[in-house]
Amino acid sequence: MLRFIFKRVLWMIPALFAVSFLAFVLIQLPPGDFVTNYVATLAASNEIIDQNAADALRERFGLGEPMLLQYGKWIWGILVHGDFGTSFEWQQPVGDLVWERMALTLTLTLSTLVATWAIALPIGIFSAVRKYTIGDYIVTSISFFGLAIPSFLLALVLMYIAVVIFGQDVSGLFSDEYQNAPWTWAKVADLIHHLWIPVIILAVSGTASLIRVMRANLLDELNKPYVTTARAKGLSEFRLLMKYPVRIALNPFISTIAWLLPNLVSGSIVVAVVLNLPTAAPLLLQSLLAQDMYLAGAFVLLICTLTLIGSLVSDILLAIADPRIRLE
Known part of the structure; x- marks a missing residue:
């Protein structure tokens, strides 16, 4: 290894x-x-x-x-x-422009990942164990809906609901009074208060996809001889499920790390623009439109670096979780 x-x-x-x-x-x-x-x-x-x-x-x-x-x-x-040059449009060092956006981008991406895994894992297991039941059909229908709905349309709908029903400011990740304020617990609470809309929007498609993948992989594992043997030896259904087939079916979740890290930079550009999020994605889009080559080049280089690192981390974790795919 x-x-x-x-x-x-x-x-x-x-x-x-x-x-x-x-x-x-x-x-x-x-x-x-x-x-x-x-x-x-x-x-x-x-x-x-x-x-x-x-x-x-x-x-x-x-x-x-x-x-x-x-x-x-x-x-x-x-x-x-370690100098990425100076942005033509912003007349600032490229490094400063990139890293000041990465903290909020990291917060948003990790929150989306946690929400995606927390929802997709148990629902995917339920859908596989209770296949062809009413619950499975409901989950399948919701998953197809989540895959089909455009992210920007969902963003507009949630923005309307947040403004009309909850009376919430949906522009950006902070209220006006905390926009340029130093970090305090009040600012963190304000960030969390604004974070739920972009997290839901970005998590919907990924959650729906992982539910389908988890269900399919787990169904394949549940029909294999080792599951029948373990059940015949008297192993409880819950322990059997969690110890063997679920562990193997988790491979797609681990492999998401390969695209998670580059997604920190690129993210969903359309959603970020619609919600006016101060993340890296809109800045990347603007640099490409303006042909700000040093700023755009730094973003592209960062995306490629994170892609390579993410793929390596994903391969290592897959080898640890599933002995069948180790090089030895």
């Missing part, structure tokens, strides 16, 4: 270099650059910038240099100084 982990970590290094280069190239493929978008935005507000001023901006941001030279300077700054 240690040899496997070591080889995987070594392979991450060239993979990250390749991905970072491809991301840097793809961000610059659309026609124009950041200055082009900036000039077009000002023109829409009846502010005109002449060509000399635009060329001066390109020279200031280094956009006139060859792409390979721009990439070389960017990756060298990351490796040597």
Whole structure:
């Protein structure tokens, strides 16, 4: 296992270099650059910038240099100084912009994960054990509904319910008085008060999917000979269920870690925009639209790094939980 982990970590290094280069190239493929978008935005507000001023901006941001030279300077700054560059649009260090959004993104994602697992695991077990009963049919219908409903539509419905019925502010994750306030227990309580809407929206689709996967996997395990043998030896039904088939059927839950970590950054961009959430996803979208290449490149590089780490962690945990898939 240690040899496997070591080889995987070594392979991450060239993979990250390749991905970072491809991301840097793809961000610059659309026609124009950041200055082009900036000039077009000002023109829409009846502010005109002449060509000399635009060329001066390109020279200031280094956009006139060859792409390979721009990439070389960017990756060298990351490796040597830990500097991801400066955002063109925000005129701030990219590292500061990224990490200030990650705390709230981490809170939202982990809350969604806990809610998803806490709901999907017991309901999936119930649906498998009580297959073809009224309860199973109800769970199946709700799961299909959860998979089918668009997240942005659910967000709009929950926002309407929260405002009309509960009289709650649904813009962002904090009330106005706590928006820029230092962290206190009152601010934490306000965050929790606003957190339930995005958690429900983001958890619905994942919960519905995992319920179906858990039910299918558990049904496969319940019909295997080892379950019949354990039952014949007098093992109680609950202990039998939890000790063997449920443990094996948990593999899909563990494998979700592979996409959980990159989801910290990308998340559900549409939901985050609809709810005006101060997470990383809207900032990533804005950087791509503005062709803010250093900010967008940092996000893409972070997503790829978290994908590789998540896959490694998932493989290790799967090997620990299920001896059948160990390399030995």
